[in-house]
Amino acid sequence: MIDLRLEIDPLPIDEPLVVRLRNQSGVGGGEHDAVLIDVDSSRLEYDYNGFSLGLYRRGEESFDGDVIMALPGSRTAHRLIRSTSPHNTFLVTEQCDQLCVMCSQPPKKYHADLFSQFALAASLAPRGATIGISGGEPLLHKERLFSMLEAVASTRPDVRFHVLSNCQHLDNEDVERLVSIGTDKILWGIPLYAADAPTHDRIVGKVGAFDKLQRGLAILLKAGSSVELRTVVMQQNKERLAELAEFLFTRLSHIDVWAIMQMERIGYGRMNWANSFHDTSTDFDGIAKAIDIVSARGISVALYNFPLCSVPTQYRTFALSTISDWKRKYLDFCDKCGARVACGGFFEWYSHNEGFSALGSL
Ligand code: SF4
Structure with a gap:
């Protein structure tokens, strides 16, 4: 690491x-x-x-x-x-208004405002850098976040951001500001776990989250923002992926990509691993069906954090190497694998005796 x-x-x-x-x-x-x-x-x-x-x-x-x-x-x-890495992220706050069962960065009560320092750091980044913004929930500090994005957009128009947000704190008045920052400057990574409010709200631990999220997404799409919808596959939603795929097609077809993700065994994800981790190396059916539905309808879909050998051959092209270099590892059997260069491996905190049960060198 x-x-x-x-x-x-x-x-x-x-x-x-x-x-x-x-x-x-x-x-x-x-x-x-x-x-x-x-x-x-x-x-x-x-x-x-x-x-x-x-x-x-x-x-x-x-x-x-x-x-x-x-x-x-x-x-x-x-x-x-890190100037040679594409995986640079600013943790702008540890406060959050959700309690997701798989959260890798459990929220904290206090917030240290370092947005000015982050703005300066971004202005010193290598040319063409893309910087992740994560939390906690960055939009809890919307004014400070937007000011930072505006400052960097004016001094370093070549720098782009990937903002992870629950998308529940946007208003119609934000559209103009989003447009002026530049919709090409930000890719919004927005988690959506199910097409129905009860399932989504239960997973994120907040009643009303689904409805607020829909309103936030409508504002982002109205502004012409780029959106990556993110769905972590868990025992709680594995049966509902096809339904979610239909929902994306009928309601959210303007998103840029749907990222179907594997869990990270850290934070609440570690605490709830036994009740939440879904072993997709032995049961990929729900994901396969969901991919078939959206890709047949022209929506871009990708698999994040899936070891290549956990994915059936015909779906491996969807599996991207997404685990950040600083927290990525490989296991002993990966040494003999011909696919290692293309494979994103495992999170540093992955525990194989509680993880995928059907992996092996390709
Ligand atoms: S054996 Fe290791 S490197 Fe090869 S596909 Fe599986 S996880 Fe990836």
Whole structure:
């Protein structure tokens, strides 16, 4: 697993500090760049506007172009952007108004507002970067979120965002703002678990969530936003996927893609694993039927977080390698597999003795 926290020498700061690390000066250098001036075993020393910034690494890892954030009093820095990775995500809040049974990031009560720091970090990202925005529920802080998106859209029109949201906090007045930020700048990842309110609301632990979500989706689609609907397959909804596929076709055919996802065994997902994980390596029928329904009608569909060998041959083209590089692993039997390059493998916290029962090298 790749560590997204880096040990640093404590800094005399009383505000969060965002810095881009550079191996050499002069490459788009600016006031937010720290330039490498010395390497002593595992300690790297950077010059940051005349001050020393000491950072420690394991092995020979390079941080050139990475953007880090140091917090006052902390001996670690958050590695917000890894310049060579396509999997960079800002966790903008840990507050949420749902309690999903499979949540990988259970909500917390308190919120630290770091939107200004995230905006600065995005402005220092490599050209053409796509940055994930997740939580918690980002739209609980809609004004701050929109301000951040607007700031980055004006200074770095090449940067794009993928925002994960329960889509329940949008109003008609937001349409104009969404359009002005640029609908091509944001892909909204919106979870929808069933075509009926009782099933969806039970899964997300909130009465009325389904109805609010429909209103939010209508606003996004009215603005012309790009939408990726996300459905985690679980024991709770595995029998209802075909029904959901029909619902998408009749009510939401303008979405960009329907992502059918496997569970992540962490957070509430770990707590509820035994009652929620659906072993799709032995029972893929519901997913197959759902894929057949939407793809026959021209809706783009994809499988996220499915090991390739858990998917029947004729559906493998739908399975994308989606697990972020920093939390991805492979198992012993993957060593001999000819499909490993195309396969997204497993989450670092996947436990095989409680997981898929019918896997093997391809
Ligand atoms: S054996 Fe491993 S690498 Fe091969 S398809 Fe299965 S999970 Fe992926």
